[in-house]
Structures are given as structure tokens and as C-alpha cells.
Amino acid sequence: MTPGPILIKQCKRCLKSFSESTLGSGNTFGATFWTDGKIEGPMLPDTPDLVKCPHCGQFLWIAKASVVEEIDPFHSGDAWPDIPSYEELTEAEYLEALKMGIAKTKSQQIRTRICAWWKANDPLRDSHSPEQTGHSAATVENMRALFQLLAKEEGDYQRITMAELARELGDFQAAQQILTARFSDDKQDIVRKISELITKRDTRVASLEFD
Numbered sequence: 001m002t003p004g005p006i007l008i009k010q011c012k013r014c015l016k017s018f019s020e021s022t023l024g025s026g027n028t029f030g031a032t033f034w035t036d037g038k039i040e041g042p043m044l045p046d047t048p049d050l051v052k053c054p055h056c057g058q059f060l061w062i063a064k065a066s067v068v069e070e071i072d073p074f075h076s077g078d079a080w081p082d083i084p085s086y087e088e089l090t091e092a093e094y095l096e097a098l099k100m101g102i103a104k105t106k107s108q109q110i111r112t113r114i115c116a117w118w119k120a121n122d123p124l125r126d127s128h129s130p131e132q133t134g135h136s137a138a139t140v141e142n143m144r145a146l147f148q149l150l151a152k153e154e155g156d157y158q159r160i161t162m163a164e165l166a167r168e169l170g171d172f173q174a175a176q177q178i179l180t181a182r183f184s185d186d187k188q189d190i191v192r193k194i195s196e197l198i199t200k201r202d203t204r205v206a207s208l209e210f211d
């Protein structure tokens with residue numbers, strides 16, 4: 001992993017600054033792949049698109065925030081400026097942002113709904129967490145809305161995500177039906193994993209193991 005510059009950006013509401021660490025390059029070495037599409041890795045950039053100002057709580061698209069300064073990650077000498085990082089949204093905040101209409105484009109809506117879904121699944125990624133008792137009504141509503149948005153899109157990623165949403169919602173027949181389509185070779189591992197979980201009538205998010 002090569003660190004990229006640390007960007008100091010400005011909140012357009014309170015005009016205070018926050019920082020964003022960037023990567024010069026990343027890779028999936030040592031990463032964990034999940035059936036819901038999330039990839040967690042030590043060498044992957046993980047900046048979400050929609051973040052929260054650490055000072056005033058404003059939701060903002062981080063790519064659109066203006067850069068006021070770039071700091072060299074290898075810089076030495078002067079002390080680091082004491083500027084807090086942006087904050088990540090919770091599931092409830094992503095859903096609130098959607099109600100506020102902050103996601104204007106379809107891709108922003110899809111991305112924001114996926115982030116909310118991942119947040120709902122995060123507590124279940126720990127194998128020691130208790131068995132899933134079912135998603136909240138708000139989570140289910142978000143998953144259904146995401147399914148509808150993806151149904152109008154084309155592509156393997158969209159179809160696999162729809163199958164995973166249907167599986168996690170307990171609609172195993174719909175999930176199985178979606179997976180009868182042909183998928184490219186690099187998608188066979190995830191398709192096989194989701195199919196296995198459908199057979200077991202398992203609705204919980206799972207990690208993929210590679211041989």
C-alpha cells in the first residue's frame with residue numbers, strides 16, 4: 001500500500017476543515033470479501049462517498065468538498081495539524097440523508113442505500129455475534145427499495161446484489177431464480193456461495209473463502 005496525500009477539505013456549511021486520508025494505490029491482499037459486496041481490507045481505500053462533517057454534522061459528498069490543503073504523508077518536521085477526520089454515517093443517518101433528498105442521481109441513491117445496508121449487516125459480520133433475529137422494518141424497507149432500483153439496471157454485479165438482497169430477506173425462490181442467469185467466470189465464487197446459503201435457508205451475510 002502506498003499512502004497518498006492527506007487532503008484537508010472544507011465543510012461548505014460551517015466552513016471548518018476536516019481531513020481525508022487517501023491511498024496512492026491499494027490492493028485486495030488480506031482482504032475479506034462478503035456476500036453483500038463489502039470488501040474489508042488493510043490495503044484498500046475505504047472512504048465512503050457520503051460523509052458527515054465532524055464539526056456541524058452536515059452530510060456531504062466528500063468528492064465535492066473543496067480541498068484547502070494537501071499534506072504530504074511522508075512529511076516530517078512540523079507537527080501534524082490537529083484537524084479531525086470526516087465521520088461516517090450510521091445506517092439511520094444514511095436513511096435520513098435519503099429522505100432529505102441528498103442523493104440526486106440514481107447511482108448516488110444506489111450507493112447510499114448499499115452503504116445503509118452494509119451498516120445494518122456490520123454487527124452480523126462478527127462470527128461471535130448472536131444469531132440474526134431479523135432486520136428492523138427500516139432496514140427491510142431500504143433493502144426492498146435497493147432491490148427495485150437495481151432491477152432497472154443491467155450487469156452481473158447488479159444481479160448478484162439483487163439475489164443477495166432476496167436471500168437476506170428470506171425470499172429464497174426469487175434469489176435462486178436470479179442466480180440461474182449466466183455469470184462471468186470471476187463471479188462464480190460468489191454465485192456458488194450465495195447458492196449454498198440459499199440451499200441452507202440461511203439469511204445471514206457471510207464471508208467468501210477462497211481455496
Ligand SMILES: [Zn+2]
Pocket residue numbers: 011012013014015016053054055056057058
Ligand atoms: Zn460543518
